[in-house]
Amino acid sequence: MLLGLALVTTGTAAAQTTLTGAGASFPYPLYSKMFAEYKDASGVNVNYQSVGSGAGQKQIIERTVDFGASDNPMSDEAMKDAPAKLLHIPTAIGAVVPAYNVPGVTQPLKFTGRVLADIYLGKIKTWNDKAITALNPGVTIPPLPITVARRSDGSGTTYVFSDYLGKVSPEWKSKVGVGNSLQWPVGQGARGNDGVAGIVKSTPGAIGYVELVYAKQNKLPYGSVQNRAGKFVLADNGPASAAAQGVVIPADTRVSITNSANAEAYPIASFTYVIFYQDQKYGNRTEAQAKALKNLLGYMTTTGQQYNEPLDYARLPANVTSKVRTILNSMTYGGKKI
Structure with missing residues (x-):
């Protein structure tokens, strides 16, 4: 100070x-x-x-x-x-969250990294797909088509999201990979976190990855994500900070903290x-x-x-x-x- x-x-x-x-x-x-x-x-x-x-x-x-x-x-x-x-x-x-617009769903949905990867691979096409409903028993999820929102510009948020998906989904890593700009299998592109948040906000059935503050500012629901310890964690300052705990920080500070081994960590943090x-x-x-x-x-x-x-x-x-x-x-x- x-x-x-x-x-x-x-x-x-x-x-x-x-x-x-x-x-x-x-x-x-x-x-x-x-x-x-x-x-x-x-x-x-x-x-x-x-x-x-x-x-x-x-x-x-x-x-x-x-x-x-x-x-x-x-x-x-x-x-x-x-x-x-x-x-x-x-x-x-910061934390990158899966923000969504699913009318009628009032509690945070649960996602695994594999499910998020399959949504962005275009393999899961509707919200009531068994892969999603199995993670959310007791939640009535409408049979709404999923509109995938993603970045169209060179994006560090894309890098963080794809870095995480590449660690939890071998198919994602081999077919799409990790980077600031990707060859997306599916999705509607927008510039900036605010652009992706805008698509989600205006499109029933949409899902998009955005930094936590953009979800909150736009009053968008966002899901909890299963971490490496098997715990479903909703993004917040504590779980995001936990992602950096127990990680060896190199002298030049260049390091990935996605999919942290910390049992309390939110897994898509950077x-x-x-x-x-x-x-x-x-x-x-x-x-x-x-x-x-x-x-x-x-x-x-x-x-x-x-x-x-x-x-x-x-x-x-x-x-x-x-x-x-x-x-x-x-x-x-x-x-x-x-």
Whole structure:
């Protein structure tokens, strides 16, 4: 907390700086709040465009933004396209939920990973399919056709969802795979978490995967998902945070926490990341801009964490924040530490 407060008040140069970022829609509600509060505290304006994780990765590689944002870390292969070393820091943990619109169903439906995979493979076509009704005894589910909603843009939320499905369904892994953009067997596409939520909200019989806050903001029902321990878990901050407990966090923080072995974990959870260059001297960037970015990232991972839980994201655990601090302290400008 003290680090975050110190970073906000460090120097007047940063207070005259505008920073730009682009990427994931997954954390957009959180970032909107963080950046508004940060501007009030520091005078720094942060212009963030919610354009999807794929676009965020592309823009940071092209150096058209100060930072990119992505729900999945970039692979070593993807980072080869960058002109210099990229760093990742997580800012929150979020949950991806199966939101649906099934008239007459008032209690949360239960799903297994295999059933979700079969819905998105187009094998389960109606809501009263035996695979769904068997998981939900006593619930009257109408014989309504399923409308599959999914992302049409390069999406970290898609990566997280497909990463989970690939771990629980060999057929999904072999036929569709894992990625930000996929060759979908079925479904109606939309841009952003808000676009998928919009399809679900307006379409009786629809199902879509969205970050938890988008389901809540749109008042969409969402189901519980069976975790690796066999427990059906409804997404919330606690179960999302539990997904990161007991996981070895590497020094660069790039890690998958889907299908966690923690018995209390919600299984479709992920860190969301900010991506930036270790050495900040490139293009027309000034040292003041470099310091302003470091201060912002320090705020987001310390003082700014107070906004995570009220907006339905889990805070970073202590074993992650210590690694974040080390990463931020490695930032340089022209080879000199900032």
